[in-house]
Amino acid sequence: MASVEFIDVRKSFGAHPVLKGIDITIADGEFVILVGPSGCGKSTLLRTLAGLENISAGEIRINGRPVNTLPPKERDIAMVFQNYALYPHLTVAENMGFSLMLKKTPKAEIATQVRPAAEILGLTHLLDRYPRQLSGGQRQRVAMGRAIVRDPQVFLFDEPLSNLDAKLRVAMRSEIKELHQRLGTTIIYVTHDQIEAMTMADRIVVMQDGRVEQIGTPLDLYDRPVNQFVAGFIGSPAMNFIEGRLAPDGSRFVAADGTALPLPAGTDVASRTAAGRALVYGLRPESVRLDPAGGVPAQVVVTEPTGAETQVSARLASTGVICVFRERIAARPGEIIHVSVDTSATHLFDAETGQRL
């Protein structure tokens, strides 16, 4: 168990900067999830912590101790690679016990340590197989098993569930969560899956282009995104953005086509004075309600019932938006519906800087 600190960590490959000053402090036993678009440097960040890449500047600390020059072996970190990296010439059992074998642990001892991990991951019947003889999902579980057997200070997971089917993914999600609660080991976890990020993380780190955009609890990021990027990245379906300005009297938001929308609750006075500036209105798909009596008109493009709710693609203020309704609605394409907006869950962003007002 260990705390981890990244202090202004920078990393360049040649002249190409990949990490541009990362500051993250992770408490002992915390479950932190890294999200961000492909190529933003998530894997690179994990690799610098594991010691597989040297950093160009900054400092990484584990348990308060700088590890910049510590070889990977002594950092006591287990990593599940994006491509599994299973040893093809070793069986599942040998793969999982590899680290123990290196330490010359007796065979019987290795077997007793591998078995519980294999049981957790449902690999017991596969222990004698070679990686080639496994499906993608099974390989992924073996890679996780290999990390679990290590019992390290920190677990690094690089998209460990991306190859599993939906059902197994849900099962593995709770397995990992349970594992974390049982072992209490610090976990840093990369994923592209919104639901994984929202349900598993103690805190989420949103990255973009080698920088940290925001760090916070899942609900923090959902309710109070610092900028348009985070707002668009967290939540599924993604937040809708409508361009426009404040009305001259600062009482409403006026979209480019003249449609008026109510201001988000708590928009402060200072920003009301920003009348005339180009702004972006952020509207969560979940924060609209059907309101035939009044509200904003929207023209239905497609209706997609998912059973529990109805997802409607519509044109609102001449912008394509997605709305999610609790009730089942049978609107046909082209029909006009009227919606009202929950102003406690909408945001205004500066169109130029992307910052939330």
Next chain:
Amino acid sequence: MTPTEIRAAASDSPPSRSVLRRFVESRNGLGLLFMLPAAAFLLCFLTYPLGLGVWLGFTDTTIGRPGIFIGLENYAWLLDDPVFWLAVFNTVLYTAIASVLKFGLGLWLALILNERLPFKTFFRAIVLLPWVVPTVLSALAFWWIYDSQFSIISHVLMGWGWIDAPINFLGDPGAARASVIAANVWRGIPFVAISLLAGLQTIPQSLNEAAVLDGATPWQRFTKITLPLLTPIIAVVMTFSVLFTFTDFQLIYVLTRGGPVNATHLMATLSFQRAIPGGQLGEGAAIAVAMIPFLLAAILFSFFGLQRRKWQQGGQD
């Protein structure tokens, strides 16, 4: 339709088709057809000379006189010939020592070239050099290097004061054996090194990284990851290397012609010497045929060495 009719309609080769047509359309038939040219080629250019050689070994043919069948007389004669047995011993010694050295040094070079080092492509090109120079040319160069009077090695060693007189590289039996082996190793290393380098590059970097995180020392990474994953390629490369070395002729023939006192005669050079300058075609052929069991053993060894290992097979349960 009745079931029989359906079956007849579903069958893709109704009885009306000609036998030839069916043969051509069946998978194996077509395969056989495509193999014919290769088979004919093998028959003409491999089997015929080989067969002729084996036949000559059973005759007393000399140059200018077609021989008659004399059964195993040539072989009986060879069994009692100490020079033949010396050549067998030399060949096995030469092959064993040279192959081990080539493997060790080649693997070492491959590992170095696989690391990140400056001017990598330049060094790789350099390593290939001994391989691209014609054997006869490099043998001539070695002949000069090993010259009893003007040897550069003797010259340098004397300059350092390590030895007093020039080394008689090719004149002394022990030194001559070591010298030809060294020349063969020098010439054979590029093949081993470059092939093993290609093998090393197929091992994903992430396996080494995973092993590093699992706490492997560099030596453990080599023995537990690199070497096992490289064995299939090592088996191929070393089979070829052994075959090349066992049948080596040019290097010896240019450097020593088998001397001094037959100390460096290999089976190939002895066979040639008896057959062409000596004129005893039958006896020379018998010596060459005597190499076949050794070569077959090497091929069988590689056959088992090359079998797909269990971990290389995938897919099925």
